[in-house]
Amino acid sequence: MNRRFSWFNATSLTLGFAFLYLPMLILVIYSFNASKLVTVWAGFSTKWYGELLGNEAFLSAAWVTLKVAVISSTVATVLGTMAAYVLVRAGRFTGRTLFSGMIYAPIVMPEVITGLAMLLLFISLGLDRGVFTIILAHITFTMCFVSVVVSSRLVTFDRSLEEAALDLGCTPFDAFKSVTLPIIAPAVISGWLLAFTLSLDDLVISQFVAGPSSTTLPMKIFSAVRLGVSPEINALSTILISIVTVGVISASLISKRNIARQRADEQKALQQ
């Protein structure tokens, strides 16, 4: 491996990182701006964070968003896992290709169309638009992502583990619950996290199916920005960025430690 420093490597690294992180960096810096004007630096201040905490509208939007994300990603995980299990395990049944195609179609479907279709459905059903309809819509579009993540794990799952469970007296459901699920749990959890994140930052679909009392955070930010970018929004975004950063770093640390421990265990087993 060539570890030598070269100007070409340094430049491409700098450019790449600048491209990715400069916008966010500017946003974070301006969130500590004392001035009300976004583009004029007037000294360091944390007052926008304080004001954010006092802003009822933002807080209630954050609460709605969180509620929607938790409920919809949980339901989507259950449905998506079930769909993945059937698709991978049931073998060839009539209409299997159609079924699997239909599960994955929403991934490539433009969000505008999904949102519009949902809106039309809710209107024709006479459902009042609000938190409930947002949750339903989010389940619909996140479920297929869960299904993709879980089925890619199930494909490599050793079928004989399930057979062993059946052989030892499990009913098929018990075998799924006490053997399959614990083993594919990491994939199910990442499916849940993916669904959670997608629901958290969805703007387009929510826009279509939301009612007057149910504004999510992305909707709130978007509408606020139309009246001009305020330092408060910068502060809010900085909080979101730090939450995500902490989450990503701790997740990678945990998985790194697990891998190291597993290596050590295997080493120990080999030495006996």
Place this chain on the structure above:
Amino acid sequence: MAQQPGTRPVFAPWNDPDQKPLIQFKNVTKRFGDFVAIDDITLDIYRREFFALLGPSGCGKTTLMRMLAGFETPSAGTIMVDGVDIAPIPPNRRPVNMMFQSYALFPHLTVWDNIAFGLRRSDMPKDQIPARVEEMLRLVRLEKFSKRKPHQISGGQRQRVALARSLAKAPKLLLLDEPLGALDKKLRQDTQFELMDIQEKTGTTFVIVTHDQEEAMTVASRVAVMDHGKMIQIDTPDRIYETPNSVYVADFIGDVNIIEGTVAEAADGKVGIDWAEGQRKIVAAASSDIAKGTRVHFAIRPEKVAIATQEPADRANVIEGTVHDIAYLGNISTYKVELPGGRMMKAQVANDRRIARREITWDDKVWLSFTDTAGVVLLN
């Protein structure tokens, strides 16, 4: 088998008409689409037997076992265990446990919990489970490893956990699918004896699937040789080896010389086989009457062929040839001898002398000889 007549009664329930078989396959056929995996098999397996299903991969032996476990259903015919048709019984209700080729240990559970897994789902009272698990751990000598996860133990230990787990529920029948395939040769041989020991201790009926003929011969009380979904021969290991019923079995089990020829004379339970121009007929004992002119295969094991530098006087069959190749295997040497007409015949000699004193070498003129009862005459 290590049974000695006189000191122990011979275990041979298959010869006893009063014995009821534990497992009965009655005209069982299994098709996967157009492919016939099992072709009209009828088979009895008795209590306390160590029964081996032997055959090349794809011969249907694993399918046969999976039908016993309940993972496949026969397309036709019935399978009875203890006189009960098991077709309607799902795998979790069968008095049968299986040890999987991949071991299929649950990676998220400790060794202890793996062994307790089946017991927790049985009608065993909760307070008796720990004692049973400890007993199984002692049986496979893994007491010290009960708190480990499967990835924290070695391959041989994993194999023993899998065995303990499948024996914990004290099944009527234990199925072993290539149980030793993943172990290296030395460990495999040790484990074979351990398996026989455990089988004897627990008194469980074992059915083992293997493609390794040596393994089948070592552990089994009876061996079934399969090919293309059919049973070719079911017999004790020694009879499979000494009296194969077909060229296929003779060739599959061990090393063998097969000579094709025509029966030229038949009298007094003996036949003379014409096998090459200008050569003396091979004289061999034949169990059944074979008509003159029948095409037959004469099969003889290399260790039953003697090799000498001088022509032996009093042997029924003597053939002259030149040494073409010598394979030195340490304990034995195999001589590949070219016979007149270009045919090869192998002779095996135990190396009871140091190699430096070996008296036969490449291109030497030698005499091969064997008695008239050393080989078998096969019709197909």
